[in-house]
Amino acid sequence: MKKLILVCVAVTATAIILLAAACRTAADIKFDTAYQAVLLDNGSVYFGKLQGAGTQYPVLTDVYYVQSQVNQETKEVKNILIRRGNEWHAPDRMFLNARHIILIEPVGPNSKVAELIAQDKKK
Numbered sequence: 001m002k003k004l005i006l007v008c009v010a011v012t013a014t015a016i017i018l019l020a021a022a023c024r025t026a027a028d029i030k031f032d033t034a035y036q037a038v039l040l041d042n043g044s045v046y047f048g049k050l051q052g053a054g055t056q057y058p059v060l061t062d063v064y065y066v067q068s069q070v071n072q073e074t075k076e077v078k079n080i081l082i083r084r085g086n087e088w089h090a091p092d093r094m095f096l097n098a099r100h101i102i103l104i105e106p107v108g109p110n111s112k113v114a115e116l117i118a119q120d121k122k123k
Contacts, residue, residue: 029053035107060094081116
């Protein structure tokens, strides 16, 4: 009988902990940097201002991504930070499926990415 009570208490405690974790709101996730790096499960990385982290469909605005270009003569690879929005459909935001987000990291204010974004904003 004591074992049954212990098992019931353990199962109830586990259920409460799991329920509390599942009920976390987007307000629980705060970023202290202006931009975040978002890695998706297809290997794409986007840099932008993330809103709604912790929801099913967070939104990334002011989006940038890295494009690699190869010089055919020297075979040198050059990475360029591209501002998203110049595509034919002129998107101003990305709605991301949270199931495809692998990780979110802050973009440091003194990082090369932050420096390139600041240069782009001055144009």
